[in-house]
Amino acid sequence: MSLVQGKLPLRLKLIHGFGAVAFGVKDTGFSFFLLFFYSQVLGMDAGLVSLALLLALLVDAFVDPIIGNLSDRTYTRWGRRLPWLYVAPIPLAFAWVLLWSPPGGEAPTFWGLFGICVVVRLLLSACEVPSISLLPEITSDYVERTTLFRFRYLSGWLGGILMMIIGYGFLFTGESGLLDQSGYIPFGIIGAILMVISVMGSALGQHKLVANLPLNKPAPFSIKACFSEIFEAFSEKAFLFFAAGGLAAYISQGLNFSLSNYLNVFVWRLDATPLPGLPDSVTGLSIYPLILFLSVVLMFNIVGPMHNRFGKPKSAAIGAVASTILVLLPYSALLLGFWPEPGSLSSLGLIFVLLIVGNALGIVVMVSASSMIAEIVEAHLERTGVRAEGAFYSGNWLVQKCATGVGIFLSGQFLSLASFTSDVTPETVAPAVIDNLIILYAVTTAVLMLIAGYWLGRFPITREDHEARIAAMASKPAE
Numbered sequence: 001m002s003l004v005q006g007k008l009p010l011r012l013k014l015i016h017g018f019g020a021v022a023f024g025v026k027d028t029g030f031s032f033f034l035l036f037f038y039s040q041v042l043g044m045d046a047g048l049v050s051l052a053l054l055l056a057l058l059v060d061a062f063v064d065p066i067i068g069n070l071s072d073r074t075y076t077r078w079g080r081r082l083p084w085l086y087v088a089p090i091p092l093a094f095a096w097v098l099l100w101s102p103p104g105g106e107a108p109t110f111w112g113l114f115g116i117c118v119v120v121r122l123l124l125s126a127c128e129v130p131s132i133s134l135l136p137e138i139t140s141d142y143v144e145r146t147t148l149f150r151f152r153y154l155s156g157w158l159g160g161i162l163m164m165i166i167g168y169g170f171l172f173t174g175e176s177g178l179l180d181q182s183g184y185i186p187f188g189i190i191g192a193i194l195m196v197i198s199v200m201g202s203a204l205g206q207h208k209l210v211a212n213l214p215l216n217k218p219a220p221f222s223i224k225a226c227f228s229e230i231f232e233a234f235s236e237k238a239f240l241f242f243a244a245g246g247l248a249a250y251i252s253q254g255l256n257f258s259l260s261n262y263l264n265v266f267v268w269r270l271d272a273t274p275l276p277g278l279p280d281s282v283t284g285l286s287i288y289p290l291i292l293f294l295s296v297v298l299m300f301n302i303v304g305p306m307h308n309r310f311g312k313p314k315s316a317a318i319g320a321v322a323s324t325i326l327v328l329l330p331y332s333a334l335l336l337g338f339w340p341e342p343g344s345l346s347s348l349g350l351i352f353v354l355l356i357v358g359n360a361l362g363i364v365v366m367v368s369a370s371s372m373i374a375e376i377v378e379a380h381l382e383r384t385g386v387r388a389e390g391a392f393y394s395g396n397w398l399v400q401k402c403a404t405g406v407g408i409f410l411s412g413q414f415l416s417l418a419s420f421t422s423d424v425t426p427e428t429v430a431p432a433v434i435d436n437l438i439i440l441y442a443v444t445t446a447v448l449m450l451i452a453g454y455w456l457g458r459f460p461i462t463r464e465d466h467e468a469r470i471a472a473m474a475s476k477p478a479e
Contacts (some may be wrong), residue, residue, distance in 0.1 A: 007144065008141075008144050008147065012206070013151045016152070016202065017152045017193045020198070021195075022092075022159065022195040024156035024200050025195055026124050027156065028164060031253075031257030031404070034053065035049055035258050035408065038264070041179055043107055043422050044418060046415045046420065050413065051409060053117060055114055055132065055405075056114055056118045057121065057404060057405030058401070060125060061398040062412070066223070067129050070221055071084055075214055075217055078215050079212055081131065082207060084126055085127060085199055085200065088199070089195055089200050091168055092123035093195055093196050094192070095120045095123055096192040098116055099245075100187055105181065111303070121401070127195075127199045130209075136377045136378070138407075141345035143304070143307075147411075150304065153297075154300050157296040159194060159198065162194070164292070167183070171186055171187055173286075173413060177265075177271055180445065183258045200326045215240070237253060237374070238375070238460050238461050240461060241394065241455055241456070241458055241460060242372050242456070242459060245394075247402070247403045249403075249448070249452035249456070250407065251367065251406050252398065252444075252452065253403075253404065255408075255410050255411055257407075259441060263437075264288060265426055266437075267342060267434055268347065268351055268469075270283060270288060271285040271346075272426065273343050273348045277422055284348045295359035300359040304366050305363050312371055312372055313462075315362070316365050316369055318364075318453070319364035319453075320453030323361035323364075323431070324446055326355075326358030330350065367454055373392055375461045376470050378466065381473070386413055393445070414441060415437070418434075418440065419433050419434060419436070
């Protein structure tokens with residue numbers, strides 16, 4: 001039985017979604033800025049940085065099931081999830097600041113970077129896994145679950161976009177731009193504060209609803225039981241379809257995010273595109289976060305109607321194919337000589353229009369995929385009689401983090417293959433280097449997103465299946 005029957009109040013949607021701001025702050029930091037900061041600013045080899053990030057993600061991915069299992073087995077008068085959400089944010093904030101302020105202001109060793117990345121990611125998981133695991137407990141309604149994921153993704157993206165605005169608009173506006181090391185210290189401090197406010201604020205806002213002693217006391221924690229539940233999760237046919245599509249989508253997302261600053265600065269010259277009538281310091285790069293915000297608003301308004309009309313699987317497939325075409329169109333036109341000169345207003349306008357729609361459809365893929373997991377939870381509950389939200393969402397994080405790590409790793413390898421060096425600038429980079437990077441990026445993205453669309457589009461649980469399952473379980477007499 002879910003905690004809320006029928007339509008969810010707007011306040012609850014906002015409060016629950018607000019918890020994802022911390023994830024958005026982390027995602028923007030790791031995916032957009034961290035590779036650039038440690039390679040271009042601190043001078044570490046991009047290939048080694050991407051390898052450290054990949055290894056940290058893999059460690060995190062395999063610890064997530066333990067966190068999810070412990071969360072499922074937490075048995076307190078505040079429920080299963082809240083104790084985690086009150087404890088984890090404070091050490092997370094200190095670790096986040098350290099990540100952007102390495103001792104002595106110098107590049108750490110490979111293992112030093114790996115270590116702090118592991119700590120940050122594990123603490124973030126201790127916040128995110130319990131937070132998102134509340135969702136199936138709050139509502140079993142097919143539409144309302146999509147709505148909660150809409151608010152989570154909206155909040156997550158807004159948290160990330162806010163950090164971009166702070167970075168591009170205030171911290172990296174000097175002559176050195178993103179190469180200004182001093183800007184990354186306040187970047188870390190501000191992000192840490194947002195994380196604490198987000199996680200603890202969301203927990204406090206939901207406290208009255210979810211702070212109840214669980215109906216059944218779970219079995220004691222054990223490593224064997226923990227990973228057997230993950231294996232059990234992967235035995236669900238529907239989860240395998242999700243995992244196959246999600247793996248490809250998350251690799252693509254990791255690749256896109258970690259190469260964004262390179263593509264925006266070195267390919268499209270957004271930082272060198274002034275906007276008429278505005279101060280010289282305001283460039284295309286300055287308003288890039290606003291464009292992403294508009295794409296998130298568009299997603300927020302189209303994902304619900306798409307799910308109502310097409311269902312989640314078909315919406316994911318449509319989003320994957322359409323976003324791939326729109327996002328890669330400028331790169332294809334540039335290579336073929338049909339695109340306006342990068343750095344011009346016409347180039348900027350076209351890129352932003354395509355990005356708004358293409359990114360919105362890309363997020364539709366992620367919302368659809370994430371929302372599918374809630375349906376898998378009920379399928380598993382019906383088959384086994386066991387509630388295991390934490391196990392399934394940690395399984396999702398295992399897929400996501402392994403895949404995102406691969407995407408970031410590929411970014412570093414692509415930069416090395418394209419002969420990108422830490423001392424290159426947009427003015428001195430060779431055209432062949434840009435062409436090689438574009439080809440590697442575009443071909444890989446196209447293949448990955450088509451794979452994602454194929455498997456997510458074949459997800460076997462329809463809305464009708466889910467609603468019939470909920471009705472059948474509701475009709476069973478309580479034990």
